[in-house]
Amino acid sequence: MSALFEPYTLRSLTVPNRVWMSPMCQYSAEPDGPAAGVAGEWHAAHYAARAVGGTGLILLEATAVSPEGRISPGDLGLWNDRQAEALKRITGFLREQGAVAGIQLAHAGRKASTDAPWRGGAPLAADRGGWRPLAPSPVPFAEGHPVPHELTREEIGRIVRQFADAARRALAAGFEVAEVHGAHGYLIGQFLSPHSNRRTDAYGGSFENRTRFALEVVDAVREVWPQELPLFFRISATDWLEEGGWTADDTVRLAAVLREHGVDLLDVSSGGNAAGVRIPVGPGYQVPFAARVRAETGMPVAAVGLVTEPEQAEKIVANGEADAVLLGRELLRDPHWAYRAARELGGGPVRVPDQYAWAL
Secondary structure, eight states, X not given: OOGGGSOEEETTEEESOSEEEOOOOOOOSBOSXXXXXXXXXXXXXXXXXXXXXXXXXXXXXXXXXXXXXXXXXXXXXXXXXXXXXXXXXXXXXXXXXXXXXXXXXXXXXXXXXXXXXXXXXXXXXXXGTOOOOEESSSOOSSTTSOOOEXXXXXHXXXXXXXXXXXXXXXXXXXXXXXXXXXXXXXXXXXXXXXXXOOXXXXXXSSHHHHTHHHHHHHXXXXXXXXTTSOEEEEEESOOOOSSSSOOHHHHHHHHHHHHHTTOOEEXXXXXXXXXXXXXXXXXXXXXXXXXXXXXXXXXXXXXXXXXXXXXXXXXXXXXXXXXXXXXXXXXXXXXXXHHHHHHHTTOXXXXXXXXXXXXX
């Protein structure tokens, strides 16, 4: 059997294969009113297609733990029960197709209140539905972005509780994997990096202080998330800055600590916290970061970043560089990528719906 199609077990949960879907924002929820942040027809169809296509684990997009934690007004949310109820339809269908449903819990911090990418992604003023972003320090993300509100100790504690409350709702909605979003320059990543965290209190300065918020969130989520179900953490392995940023060494160090706090797998990406940096993008360019974490800490990892071809993905898993691959844009282009990979790699136990079997 192909290594890519071997089942993978974390705690009591077994994922049928190592072809996983990376969280990708759709910016397609209602922006305001009672239905703000509620999953709609687009979300149901989008995620269903990848489940029907044989993907083993589907991680839903960054889902905000509070209204002000949204990247855009169109983000999904989990700050109320109506949002959780709407997600049950999606998790139920994914389960029927043999896929595991996961969700990424997020707070955008200083990168909040922006327009959808296809409308330019610029910061939104209040008269266009925007709000003032929150951050560890009053440092804008980039030129033209607003100065964020510096969080107080009390406000930090409230956000930690919001993550826990969202995790409870995710469980009630039928998810079996929860991922804490600590990557791409969103709030947790902002606390981690000295590039964006200029605090002088217990949440800034030293490595221990800058990681304090991340660990408090993880502990709060782990406390409400069942012990038999896995918890992931997404990390940007580096800010890609020559100095003054988060580094690969920091990532390895944090991975070991996260494992002690009950995180089961590190989802290793990079960048997003510093504007204008040059990133050496190429096939599998982030895989070495995941491989290093796995080799030096023993922490299970998933690799992401221009993984597009079945043979490439197979080698990553077979060589022990990662325990699974997370596909992003490739699954937007080809929802049935897992079927193609199984065929090209010589077969694997990919569940094919009866309605499609005659075509494969």
